[in-house]
Amino acid sequence: MIKINNLSKTIKRKKILNNINVELKGITGILGPNGAGKTTLMKIIASVEKADNDTEIIYKNKNKKEIKIGFLPQNFYVYPNLTVIHVLKLLSTLKETYDENHLENLLIQLNLTEYRNEKMKNLSGGTLQRVGIAQALLNKPDYLIIDEPTTGLDINECIRLRSILLDISREIDIIISSHIPEDITSICNHLIVIEQGKKIFEGGLERFIEKSIGATYETTIYKSEIVSLNGIGSILKIEQLPGDKVKVRIATQTFLSDSSFKKVKPDFLSGYVGLLKGER
Amino acid sequence: MLDILKIKSKSLSLLVKLLVLIYVLELLLIVFNVFDNANTIFLFTQLTLVPLFGILMLCLFYDLIATNSSTFLYTFYRGKTHKIYLLCLGLYMAPVLIICVLMGIYFENLNSLAAFALLLSQIFLFSTFCLVVFTIISDLSITISLFILYISAEVATFGDNNYLYHMFYMDLHQMVSFSTVSSTLVLNIIVGLLSYKVFKSILS
Numbered sequence: 001m002i003k004i005n006n007l008s009k010t011i012k013r014k015k016i017l018n019n020i021n022v023e024l025k026g027i028t029g030i031l032g033p034n035g036a037g038k039t040t041l042m043k044i045i046a047s048v049e050k051a052d053n054d055t056e057i058i059y060k061n062k063n064k065k066e067i068k069i070g071f072l073p074q075n076f077y078v079y080p081n082l083t084v085i086h087v088l089k090l091l092s093t094l095k096e097t098y099d100e101n102h103l104e105n106l107l108i109q110l111n112l113t114e115y116r117n118e119k120m121k122n123l124s125g126g127t128l129q130r131v132g133i134a135q136a137l138l139n140k141p142d143y144l145i146i147d148e149p150t151t152g153l154d155i156n157e158c159i160r161l162r163s164i165l166l167d168i169s170r171e172i173d174i175i176i177s178s179h180i181p182e183d184i185t186s187i188c189n190h191l192i193v194i195e196q197g198k199k200i201f202e203g204g205l206e207r208f209i210e211k212s213i214g215a216t217y218e219t220t221i222y223k224s225e226i227v228s229l230n231g232i233g234s235i236l237k238i239e240q241l242p243g244d245k246v247k248v249r250i251a252t253q254t255f256l257s258d259s260s261f262k263k264v265k266p267d268f269l270s271g272y273v274g275l276l277k278g279e280r
Numbered sequence: 281m282l283d284i285l286k287i288k289s290k291s292l293s294l295l296v297k298l299l300v301l302i303y304v305l306e307l308l309l310i311v312f313n314v315f316d317n318a319n320t321i322f323l324f325t326q327l328t329l330v331p332l333f334g335i336l337m338l339c340l341f342y343d344l345i346a347t348n349s350s351t352f353l354y355t356f357y358r359g360k361t362h363k364i365y366l367l368c369l370g371l372y373m374a375p376v377l378i379i380c381v382l383m384g385i386y387f388e389n390l391n392s393l394a395a396f397a398l399l400l401s402q403i404f405l406f407s408t409f410c411l412v413v414f415t416i417i418s419d420l421s422i423t424i425s426l427f428i429l430y431i432s433a434e435v436a437t438f439g440d441n442n443y444l445y446h447m448f449y450m451d452l453h454q455m456v457s458f459s460t461v462s463s464t465l466v467l468n469i470i471v472g473l474l475s476y477k478v479f480k481s482i483l484s
Contacts, residue, residue, distance in 0.1 A: 048351055073352045078343060081291040090287040094356040098283075 001025050002045060002067070002143065002175075005056040009040055009049075009197075016040050017051070018197045024143075027169050029188030030177040033276065037197040038177040039074055042147040045175065046071035061142055070136030070172075074147040076128060080121035084112060084131055087120060088138065097139040106134045110164060126157030133164065137172075144168065146176045150183050162186045185268050193275055201275055209271045216266040217256055218249050232256065234273045281360075281367050292339050299336065302328050303375050310382045318387030319452045322395060325379060326448050330402045331431060333372050334410040337365065338420055341411060344483065346418045354483075361483040362476075369407070373400060389455040398461045398468070402447050405472035411479045445471070 007020040017037045024045070032038050043049040045057065046069055061067040079087050088106070092098040107113045110130045115123060123131065129149055136144055149165070150158045165174060166187050178184055184191065191208050193201035201208060216236070221229070222244050229235055233252025241247055251270045256263075266274075289296050306325060308314075315321045341361065344353050357364075376399055384392030406427070414423040433441055439450035447468050454460045 043351070046355075048355055071352070071355070073349065075348065076352075078347070078349045078353060079291060082287065086287050086290060090284060091356055093283045093287070094360065 001058075001060050003058040003060070004045070005058075007041070007044065007055045007057070008052040009037070009044060009055075010052055011040075016197050017044075017194075020194070020197075020199050022192055022199060022202055024173075024175055024190075024192075026173060026190050027188045028173075028175045028190045028192060029184035030175065030192045030194065031181070031184050031272065032177075032179065032194040034179055036179075036194045038179075038194060039147055041194065042071075042145055042175070042177050043073070045069075046145045048073070067142040068139050070139060070141035070144045072129070072132040072136040072144070072146045072149065074151065076132035076135075078120065081119060083117050083119055084123070085116040087131065088134055091135045092138040095139055102140065103138070106137055109167075110134050124157070125153050126160060129153065129157075129161055130164065133168070137168070141172060144172050144174045146174065148178055149176065150178065150180055158182070181268050181272060193272070195276060205268070208275075209266055209268060215253055215274065216249065216251050216264050216270040217261040218247060218264045219261045220245055220247050221260075222246075236267075236269045236273060281363060284360075284364060285367065285371075288340060292336070295336055295339055299332060302332060303379070306379050307382065310379065310386050313386065317452060318383060318390040318455060319449075321383060321387075322390070322456055323448070323450060323452070325383075326399065326402060327431065327435065329376060329379075329399065330406045330448075331427060333369075333403045334407045334427060335424060336372075337368065337407045338410055338414050338423060340364070340368065341414075341483070342420060345411075345415055346420055357483070359484055362480045365407075365411075365479075369404065372403065376400075376403070387455075391455070391457040394458045394461055394465075395456045397458075398449055398456065398465050401465050401468035401472060405447055405468045405475060408472055408475035408479050412475050412482070415479070415482050447471075 002024040004020060004022050004024070007017055008015060009017040017040055020041070030038050030041060040049065044051045048071065051057070059067045059069070079090070082090065088103055089098065092103065107116055110133060112127070112130055112134060115127055120128070120131070133146070136146070146165070149161055153161065162183065165176070168174065169187055174187065176183060176188065185205065189204060191201065191203060191205060192199060220241065223246055226235070226238070226246065226248065229248060229250055232254065233250040235248060235250050237249040239247040249264065251266070251273045306328070309321055309324070344350055344357055344361065377396055380392045380396040380399065383390050383395060410423060410427055413426065414420065417423060430444065433444060434446065434448055434450070439446045439448060446464065449456060449461050449464055451460065
């Protein structure tokens with residue numbers, strides 16, 4: 001369990017994070033728009049950055065007093081001229097956790113065996129992220145902290161990475177930050193939403209979706225009419241249909257009596273948009 | 281710690297090869313008596329081996345100082361940077377000692393120990409100062425350019441520019457001995473220790 005009390009972070013007199021109190025347990029997702037303070041929060045939890053003085057972070061485990069943390073930063077890219085195996089050996093030696101068997105197991109678990117002698121600069125984004133996860137697991141951590149893992153990856157790499165994280169989450173608790181809802185819904189059971197440095201939600205996924213109950217609609221319109229929907233609510237999803245038409249899903253606080261709008265079951269995105277628009 | 285250096289040197293292979301080449305060249309210059317004056321070969325040694333170690337250190341710690349992953353990598357290096365630096369210095373000085381001993385053998389008037397002590401102080405001062413400047417400006421090419429400019433100015437004026445600190449021994453007439461290099465040696469050690477303290481406090 002990681003318990004955070006009064007977490008604040010000020011950079012150049014600007015409050016990046018403001019009085020955050022959360023308890024991180026299980027598989028926690030930290031969601032928020034760009035610039036909300038997710039990366040700063042992740043770095044502070046991973047002890048890469050320091051928070052303001054009055055912040056208290058308690059790292060505790062059921063069995064041990066202290067917990068071990070593995071951290072994968074956003075845009076992981078180190079030592080372009082070294083091979084995968086050399087990077088992992090170097091980082092584990094620096095961390096004083098070098099264990100040949102564990103390293104080999106990680107290469108197998110993360111499908112990196114074929115890339116072991118490949119230079120970092122020659123790897124694709126998805127493979128780099130898997131190397132990043134491997135380095136985060138070098139010290140056999142209790143918690144894995146991952147910042148924006150799927151940014152810049154193509155769909156196949158995203159899916160592959162999510163399934164790997166899901167597999168890892170059976171043994172290790174994961175804290176994952178993202179602005180991509182699918183990253184969160186695919187593995188997390190606990191959710192924290194931050195906006196402009198403040199926590200605006202903490203709870204389970206079901207409670208999160210409830211934030212938008214009764215306010216999600218679907219309608220089929222011509223492409224040229226999409227702009228007019230902005231005045232009614234927030235567009236959640238646009239699906240292309242044959243011809244000039246599109247199916248649009250919107251979230252709104254207004255009751256829409258028009259029969260062309262069909263009320264649908266709210267989903268994760270409805271809750272997210274609802275929260276960010278202030279429907280709390 | 282040696283394992284760390286072994287792996288990191290793989291990414292600096294060009295620089296390491298250049299270093300070996302210069303060591304060999306130095307040895308050949310001494311053994312084949314290319315220069316008549318011991319001070320000329322000593323000056324050549326200063327002007328090659330001192331900046332080379334500085335550049336080597338800048339490249340070795342480049343990942344920790346000037347990349348996007350610096351803050352992340354810092355968590356791995358915490359409390360180890362100065363140890364890695366001292367290990368490198370020790371390894372680098374071993375062949376330098378051989379060169380100094382050889383110079384003492386081939387040029388009888390030259391004091392090997394004084395030459396080694398002075399080179400050690402210069403290499404220590406130059407590298408720690410390079411690292412401090414690099415940490416502050418976080419730009420490798422600017423840092424290297426600044427120090428190349430300093431060395432060029434020192435060579436051009438033969439250590440006579442009043443506005444510069446003179447870490448090199450550029451007298452071609454008076455042989456290297458403790459009496460001739462003592463003031464430079466002591467000053468280099470003092471300034472070097474100050475730079476090392478700053479480097480250690482920033483990166484450790």
